[in-house]
Amino acid sequence: MLERLIESLEAAPMVRRGEYNYFIHPITDGVPLLDPALLRDVACAMVTVMDLHGVDKIVTAEAMGIHIGTALSLMTDIPLNILRKRSYSLPGEIAVHQSTGYSTGQLYLNGIEKGDRVVVIDDVISTGGTLKAVLAALENAGAEIADVCVVIQRGEPELGRAYTPLVTIDVDADGVRVIDTCR
Ligand SMILES: O=P(O)(O)OC[C@H]1O[C@H](OP(=O)(O)OP(=O)(O)O)[C@H](O)[C@@H]1O
Numbered sequence: 001m002l003e004r005l006i007e008s009l010e011a012a013p014m015v016r017r018g019e020y021n022y023f024i025h026p027i028t029d030g031v032p033l034l035d036p037a038l039l040r041d042v043a044c045a046m047v048t049v050m051d052l053h054g055v056d057k058i059v060t061a062e063a064m065g066i067h068i069g070t071a072l073s074l075m076t077d078i079p080l081n082i083l084r085k086r087s088y089s090l091p092g093e094i095a096v097h098q099s100t101g102y103s104t105g106q107l108y109l110n111g112i113e114k115g116d117r118v119v120v121i122d123d124v125i126s127t128g129g130t131l132k133a134v135l136a137a138l139e140n141a142g143a144e145i146a147d148v149c150v151v152i153q154r155g156e157p158e159l160g161r162a163y164t165p166l167v168t169i170d171v172d173a174d175g176v177r178v179i180d181t182c183r
């Protein structure tokens, strides 16, 4: 089920973002084009590995968790909650600081109730800065986090809790190498 993902990752072009070797891939960037079969492979694998028992909401971060979260939501009928990069100033909105290997910003959480059972998904974990911010916002909102799943783990980031990557990669200036898979 993950052959298409592995093959496309190992063919991914690289660019520099400051000191950061950034790989460009359809799942993480929507560039150059997202093949529906690849998105289906990823969503089916995530549904297989995640604990979705009694889950009220799928949570992801703008922007590149959205297409994956949408596919999962359509497959499972579980609503999708998106942490946005802009504030809506709604009552109860929770703001958290996000930092990645090449950027910093704010994420804003709305629409999570105390006691909601959620799964958190994203396209990639690299420094772990984004998922740490998402988890902090969810804890602040009083959500119960059933599971955390990412398509790609880059390096060995610590999240302070268990999470499941579909694939683990090594990256250098020459490109991507897949070093592990979830099965
Ligand atoms: O583990 P980290 O170092 O935090 O990196 C992972 C995050 O980086 C990317 O998001 P980015 O903020 O670049 O925004 P995008 O999704 O809008 O491209 C990606 O979609 C992850 O959310």
Ligand code: HPA
Binding pocket: 021, 022, 023, 024, 025, 028, 029, 100, 101, 124, 125, 126, 154
């Ligand atoms: O190297 C990367 N490529 C795509 N998305 C990312 N998000 C964090 N690092 C990366």
